[in-house]
Amino acid sequence: MSEAAKTHSPLLLDMKNICIEGFADERWHPIIKGVDLQLNRGEVLGLIGESGAGKSTLGKAAMGYTQPGCRITAGEIWFDGQDLAQAKTREKRDIWGTRISYVAQSAAASFNPAHRLLEQTIRASKRQGERNDAELRRDAIELFDALNLPEPETIGQRYPHQVSGGQLQRVMTAMAMSSRPDLIIFDEPTTALDVTTQVEVLASIRNIVSQFNTAAIYITHDLAVVAQMADRIKVLRYGEEVEQADTRTMLSDPQEDYTKSLWSVRSLEKPEDASDDVLLSIDNIDAAYGTAKVLHDVSIKLPRGRTVAVVGESGSGKSTTARVITGLLPQSNGTVTFNGKKLPPKLSSRSKEQLRRIQMIYQMADTAMNPRQTVGQIIGRPLEFYLGLRGKDQERRVIELLEMIELDASFYDRLPDELSGGQKQRICIARALAAEPDMIICDEVTSALDQIVQEGILNLLQRLQNEFGIAYLFITHDIATVRAISDEIVVMWQGKVVEQGMKNEILSPPHPAYSQLLLSSVPEMDPDWLNNLLEQRETEGDGVIKAQD
């Protein structure tokens, strides 16, 4: 984006052979194993990799900072003529927040709840002491305006909890920009946002970074996002560099197998398959938490042995629908019909047989399992509860189930803590499977997983459906996942069903306004995607976007 700066090519940041260790289980483990990183003034470097690859650790190390419990064991961090690896904390404090800023992943958690936004925005620049309070305040308001925040004059007077997540992320960008730093570290700044919000934030960040010719390190696990933001991409794995190249080369011609595998995950797709044999039908459901009504006249049909994906952004009522179906939240109106019979609204009035037939898998496999129980106990419990299996029979069945989810008998005595994220989710799938259900509600089951692991889980779920004819109600906000698994799609928005139909029908135009907004907001691997999208929305004068914010 900044061709001019690149031709001068003055090196801003030069990290040489960085090694970082973290302390866990009574010993030091390597996190970063000798990575080099160079960054020119005004250049944006994308740092990608799966969780645990060390992206965030490396990003923070660019500031000479390590989290408590981590240490830099070797290497040099030259920032504008100063080695931050050797600098004293006091010297680094003079640079942090003023010459290098940091934008964190969760803006909601990274703002101090006790202070007003404007105060937090200008605090670091105030310390710098170059401009007075009034100048900084005026400048902050201009930045809010440049970042397309609503009511830039007054939004700074609010507290963090009074604005939305997408707005907070932009305020944090304003905070980073306030001191006009030479370098900003963006650490997954849009990961916690809905796709529709993400587009706006990405556009704002990109504009402001190029406007002030700021260099940036943009950390993310989302390839499509990094393709929009970065001039150059570096891929990390297990704390080592896999490869690096400028963005277009990297996307069109990745060299390493690992990079190629990252690229290929998104192409998972399955042909849709229609069916009229309705297993579950919810009709005209209204539901409320206390007095806050969250579902309005929701009707969804789930055919036997098929997958219906429920998509929508956070707060659209997807998970609430699942709670109504399972009986956790009795509806105030409407009916849930399962296998041709009406289900009692309340969990406590449903029979064990009715409970057995509908199972659930959750987003956070971590918290969905009792950390004190072994895998055998976790999977054995529904076997005993629903099917009355005990002792040897139970054990045999647990091992069968473990084999079905592509794990083996050696997992029987393990505790959840000893498993990886993907393995935990597999155990949760086995637990749901143990009850021999007709349908499973999958609530964002792949959202917390890395892309390659996601692929494995999705393939497993598909295989199980083919073998046992289980129907899935698949709740997700990720369109790539929808393509990979669903037969039908339900689009939800603000507690209502916007659109419902076969996958290809929904994914191809024409769409209702909201579906259009949602689908067009999903980043694509094309580096020009964001430009084209913004241009298109500009010409169409898309009013929906403004209404969303």
Added chain:
Amino acid sequence: MLRLFEVIGKRLLLGFVTLFIVSLLIFSAISLLPGDFAQAVLGQSATEDTLAAFRSGLGLDKPLIQRYFDWIVNVMRGDFGSSFSGRNSSGFDLSRPVLEIMAPKLRNTVFLALVTAAVAVPLALILGLLTALFRNSIFDRGANGLTLTTISAPEFFLAYILIIGFGGLLPTIANVKPDMGVFERLRLVALPTITLTLVIVAHMMRMTRAAIINLLASPYIEMARLSGASQAEIIFRHALPNAWAPIATVIAFNLAYLVVGVVVVEVVFTYEGIGKLMVDSVGSRDIPVVQACALIFAATYILLNLLADLIGILTNPRLLHPR
């Protein structure tokens, strides 16, 4: 703002309900006390007639429920009744109103509590902040070890150790008189104050330390650090404003203890406080005094907890500035 008043109003109302329930408990618990007051005062030789006359004079022959309502209605009017002691079979009634008996003792207790709080609360906060700041240092371990030792030792034991150690320098009998000046009083309560401070400081200090350490691990503290904030700024500007709710709760708890739980210390230093009064009154079956003391203790707890809740609300921008 309106919402804030609503919350406070709700808490106040709940406080009154709690107090009402507590009054029921106190009354029924006291009616369960073994022994008979008439018998205790008049002695084993009293005849049935004199006992009955004595009881009817005090209203003790009425049904339990009626006695409760008579009592609670009077209490709401501010009348805690008259003490049983001073009455006897001769017919002369030398009894004094409960309030008159309690007032000077309550003043003494509150004085000791305030002096102790003035020393202990700032000390605990400062120690808590410092131990959080220098976590796992020798200072942290030392302060924790020392305060844990003092909280683990029985109060009377601490008191006697202090008497042995400082008996030559400071008065060991805290017999304050109503006409004494403030400085004289302060000198007299020096040792009780130190004893109580040693007892309560650990609890408050450790809570402050835990609350601050907990907050130091939150993302916004890392954010503050990465925007160049100094250690002091991080503690005072970023962590402390968010830590008041748990700290206030534990302070309230300990202040309440200073009012209701210091009888042992009062006895050791022969300090005429309300704890000692209550224990004496239980011994002499002086029911109106016992009930009044218990009710005041309950009200103290409820009021201080209410204050702690209030601080929690006032320092929480989510409640103070709703969306």
